[in-house]
Amino acid sequence: MVCALGIEGSANKVGVGIIRDGVVLANPRRTFNAPPGEGFRPPETADHHRRHIVELVAEALKEASIKDPSKEIDVVCYTKGPGMGAPLQVCAVVARTLCQLWNKPIIGVNHCIGHIEMGRLITGAVNPVVLYVSGGNTQVIAYSEQCYRIFGETIDIAVGNCLDRFARVLKLSNDPSPGYNIEQMALRGSKLFPLPYTVKGMDVSFSGLLSAIESNAPGLIAAGEYTAEDMCFSLQETVFAMLVEITERAMAHCGSAEVLVVGGVGCNQRLQQMMGVMASERGATLYATDERFCIDNGAMIAQAGVEMFNSGQTTAFDDTWCTQRYRTDQVHISWRSK
Known part of the structure; x- marks a missing residue:
């Protein structure tokens, strides 16, 4: 039974999700909305994520009834890409901080793979x-x-x-x-x-x-x-x-x-x-x-991270960077059979 915390912030939504054994324990998120007629820009979006990410981590842990994350969380996961550079960096920094604070392994997750694995989990599609x-x-x-x-x-x-x-x-x-x-x-x-x-x-x-x-x-x-x-x-x-x-x-x-x-x-x-x-x-x-x-959320990153972790995949700390370009077909899907 693996308990994973996932952090998503590749665009205008920032979320923290916690999944244990296929059960979503917590999945809070916040959305940055630009004024009507405008789109969201990287600097303002990153600032929004910085203002909310710490409270989201605390909220997720409380909602999941996790008292001691250093003992109850098995792996920390974050969106490695693709996405907007500045918002991605905010979430990567927080993930690196948590993995060192709790002495846990860390996994960089492809954003699209997170969507797919969450969809498969929730719907039961094979x-x-x-x-x-x-x-x-x-x-x-x-x-x-x-x-x-x-x-x-x-x-x-x-x-x-x-x-x-x-x-x-x-x-x-x-x-x-x-x-x-x-x-x-x-x-x-x-x-x-x-x-x-x-x-x-x-x-x-x-x-x-x-x-x-x-x-x-x-x-x-x-x-x-x-x-x-x-x-x-x-x-x-x-x-x-x-x-x-x-x-x-x-x-x-x-x-x-x-x-x-x-x-x-x-x-x-x-x-x-x-x-x-x-x-x-x-x-x-x-x-x-x-x-x-469907909408970007932390639980989908946690779920993909669980699949990767269970199949032996983790990310070396020196490789915990993020990238705006990360194609779906670049990921080795080691948790599914050939």
Whole structure:
């Protein structure tokens, strides 16, 4: 039975999670929200993480009823990458401090692997094709030979970044997230504005679509031809259809009967609905989680860390740096069979 503490802070959310034997004991987090019309920048985000990380560690330990972490915590885990450099550094420093304070091993975790392993734990999915969709990443992934292999991905911006940037055009609030506010507005839209649909083999491109809606939306809304809600509806329908298409193609190639949606955009109910229809037509099962585990959180880093620790992987202290570039398929998945 391994008890792991995980620290996540690769973007605008900072969280500390504690997992013991597959049970989430604690998972508090804080979110930095930039003003409407703006995105979150590394310096301000890192400062937010510095202001909250210590209280989050204390909160997690209290919630998990851990009195003596030097005896009850077995391993300290942190997000090694990918992500924003300055926020990642804040969490790496805290993880290094805790591992020395408690005299525990430390593990640097790939952010995407954290999402996948948390999704597998919570949903019970065994060997799914994974759609990983977030602010900084868009990938279709399948496991083979101790590697999470990328079948397709965005060739420019991520789907979450696409949604966030359009939210800035509409001056939508960043609380709780731009994507959530677009989702709510899309529920009231019905008129489809045609947008570029760019699927290139197994890859997708969102930059042309974003440019088209950014340049056309203000004028069309002002003229009364479309509402802001219609534009949100059109954006979601188009980008999600692209994602469902490449995911289905990967499932067909792998002969998979499971699909797992992870990452912050994976909370979107419309995306889950569209993916569910596709899965049902294929006789497959859709697995997804809610905002507690889809959105970046410390428990997902702890869970991936547990898997690594149980398979003999730890990180040498001199190697406890972080990186903005750390691909999913660079990680040796030693805890899964060949």
